[in-house]
Amino acid sequence: MITLDAVTKTYSSEVAIGPVSVEIARGGITALVGPNGAGKSTVLTMIGRLLGADEGSIEVGGHDIATTRSRTLATVLSILRQENHFVTRLTVRQLVGFGRFPHSRGRLTAEDERHIDAAIDFLDLADLQDRYLDQLSGGQRQRAYVAMVLAQDTEYVLLDEPLNNLDMQHAVQMMRQLRRAADELGRTVVVVLHDVNFAAHYADRILAMQDGQVVEHGAPREIMTDEVLTRVFHTEVQVIEGPHGPLAVYY
Template identity: 80%
Template sequence: MISLSEVTKGYGSEVRIGPVDVEIPSGGITALVGPNGAGKSTILTMIGRLLDLDTGTITVAGHDVVNTPSKAIAKNLSILRQENHFVTRLTVRQLVGFGRFPYSRGRLNEEDERHISEAIDFLNLTDLEQRYLDQLSGGQRQRAYVAMVLAQNTDYVLLDEPLNNLDMQHSVQMMRQLRRAADELGRTVVIVLHDINFAAHYSDRILAMKDGGVVEHGTAEEIMRDEVLSRIFDTDVEVIDGPRGPLAVYY
């Protein structure tokens, strides 16, 4: 379980996150949704210990992310941020190998190579593993970064807008693979998404943020209601019955 208690973060005098008090259960996919500037990426980055919190505590599987040694956290939690820019020319396999650094410290052994191969296979990158990142399409490159995170072999996986710059086809493929990671590999996936319909279709739970705070937290069925979505996004939303579940229509 991921637990946030009285968590706050301030940026100057005008922007403030929190206080946030919420628990994200283990297992499945939890989607963080909300309007731009709501605090979704900030919360995710603080959980991943890439951004200091001003006050409060965050624990992941009982480990305080502030006080637990980095090596221990890295074997329990992995995070992929929006900014993925490797300057060095790397192949897909070399990139995915970085996910094993908390274990290998740069000296890959047989077990590390096995985890790398499994992650590459899982994301359907086997035919591309010797290709350089700058030779890949945006969708292929994004899958390679997610494979790197999965190779870290952590129970908790945090992903900040992994659908950015992906077209509809590749977004669907990515979400299906993340769904498989939760169901088949037993990972707890926490993901920042902009598309509420993707969140509703592929997630087990939705955590909605607005103005730096958590305003709704529940199952997709609980969140996908006209009045709830209209309040979160400050626009008229109608939820209709789609062929595979509820769909939000914006006016």
């Protein structure tokens, strides 16, 4: 379980996130949605201890992230940002191998190799594993980074807009793979999504943010209503019944 207690982050006197108090249950996929600047990514990076909170406390799986050693946390949670400084002369397999660093400190054991193989197969990267990162398309590179995060073998996986720059096919593939990671591997996935329809279909819980506050938190059915979405996104939204569940139409 991820627990945020009165967490705030102040950028300036006008721009502040929080105080956010919310509990994200263990297991399944939780999607963070909301308009630009609502603070989704800030909250996610604070949970992933990439950004320090100004006030309040955050606990992930019982570990207070401010006081727990970063090395210990790395075996509990992993986080992937949207833009990654990528080292050009790194192969996919080498990158995925870095996911094992918290466990083996860079000296890969046979067990690490098994984890790497499993993560590579999980994201269908077997054919690409010896390619260099700069020879890949944006979507393939994204998959390679997700494979690294999965190889880290943490219970909690945080992803900041993993669908960015992905076309329809790859976005759907990515969400299916995350769904499998949650269902088959028992991971707790927290993901920032822009497209509320993706969130509605693939997530177990939706956490809607607005102006630095969590305004809604619940199952997709509860969030996917005209009233809630219109209020959260400041846009006229109509929810219709699609072939696979509710569908938000906003144009």
